[in-house]
Amino acid sequence: MSVQPALVVENLDAITTLEDGKARRPSRRGRVGAERKSAPLTILLILCAITVIVPLYVTLTTAFKTQAQAVDGNAFSLPAPFSLEGFITAWNLTDFPRAFLVSVLVTAGTVAGTVILGTFASYAISRNWDRRLFRWSFFYLLAAMFIPFPVVALPQIQLTGLAGLDNPVGVTILHVMFQLSFSILLFTAFLRSIPAELEESARIDGATTWQTFWKLIFPLLAPMSATVGIFAFLASWNDYMMPSLITSDPSLQTLPVVQSIFQTQFSNNYNVSFASYLMAMAPAIIVYLFTQRWVMEGVTQGAVKG
């Protein structure tokens, strides 16, 4: 499980501090340090950051090498000549468009399913907390955070097979179910912070429950939906274990799973395999670059790998 969020209920102070950290921080040691930025510490951290960059740099450069250059063992040289043959071969070998489409559909289904089921259930639960059924449902649905996939993997493989769901649809449903606890936890916490007067006034204006939810509450939940959606995206896009075990037809596998062909065949065509890895990881990195804020806040709000 790559980014499977689990229960860490941070206090709300922590969430706000991460947001306004920039504003707060300078005043903190400001009087003593007088806004002096530490150059040695910056350099030390840049050196640490290089360990993050190196594998990505190697992936990028190797992908653009010719096969002859890729096998010479020097992982850190720049591509010379610059070659796209790796990408072309990888595109055909992994049937990239099909694997990409499967990954996109599974991920989109997981994000949509998690946000829709999560907001629906959370709204019902938080507005009927005085009812036993709804209260118990909350704890029941939260229990999944204590059940890692490996524990239920074998029966799930069997049952999805029996139900004809040993395909990306089954993977999508399971991805949603494993994301649901975390999203309900975040959504119910957020719903509690919405003033009751807001909903009351909508009711007085004659809105039905559905209208109140759809026109008022759902839009208000948007920032939380963004966080939940991004974590569902990362968990689903990057997952290997579940699709590799659940989906029985190899031609319906997701991008991370199809990369395994480079472990058995074509194992010396490093330029091809790295081009393929690059194409598989690039979408997640691009999404991250545009959504950094939500990713970082999401972690402190309650998302941690579990």
Place this chain on the structure above:
Amino acid sequence: MTTMTRARPTTEAPPETRTAAVPRRRPKVEGIYYAFLVPSLILFTLAITVPAIIGIFFSFTNSIGFGDWQFVGLINYVAMFSDPAILQSYLFTFGFAAVTVVLVNVLAFLLAVGLTSQIRIKTGLRAIFVIPMVISGIIIAYVFNFLFSNSLPLFGQAIGVEWLSSSILANPDLAWVAIVLVTAWQAIPGTLLIYIAGLLSIPGDVYEAADIDGAGKRQQLFRITLPLVVGYVVINVILGFKNFLNAYDVIVGLTNGGPGTATRSIPMTIVTGFTGGDYAYQMANATMFFVIVIVLSVVQLRLSRGRNEL
């Protein structure tokens, strides 16, 4: 589960106060609320609860995944304790998780201290340090696989260090080191962000007072910062440990459990029940694993509740 509500009142407390504040008490729950809740309940029950019950049930049988089966009582559980393959996977997984959790927390904490200090390009550096979190575990493991089996041996030969001259992934005594390093590489960002939040929640005047009293930077770190973020340490250590027990993707990408079965984790052993014909036996293993995860979760809730009561 109720302990959870008491764990952190800020986010977990039941919204009874809010419901009570609503003046109009609904005598009957509107049907639409059931329509909102029931799909989740049904899907959840079918996808997770039913498999969990089936799994536990079959752990007391001799089923091979299909066909006839009989109840065999606790035989599967008893057999586990004298099965070298199972014992080895538990030993490896717990050892690996313990080493990784220490490494990840020490590095993430130090990085968090650095990233909340007065430094340049703070935002840019934070953005870079979070990247590993968004990359697929199996794919980055394949990339590291290349580095460990091709580049590192070349480096080892160049500097003349024998144990580095061949792939450490093929060395039964060292392969786990590679797994620890790659897992840590991926796990540091999440841990780091929690520590950053923890460090930022410490009020600045605490440090000002310490400065006035003449406390040095090192003293401030050990006497002020660490005690004040101890709750975050507890969360990171237990969640990290639970997370590392589930190691699968990274190991598949690096060693696939090898050499031999030296680096086979508990989840990898469980999954062999699918192809190996010992379905019921591995379900007993999974149930055992489940109990361990539950115990860790209870410890986590107890510890975090204890912190709140302080």
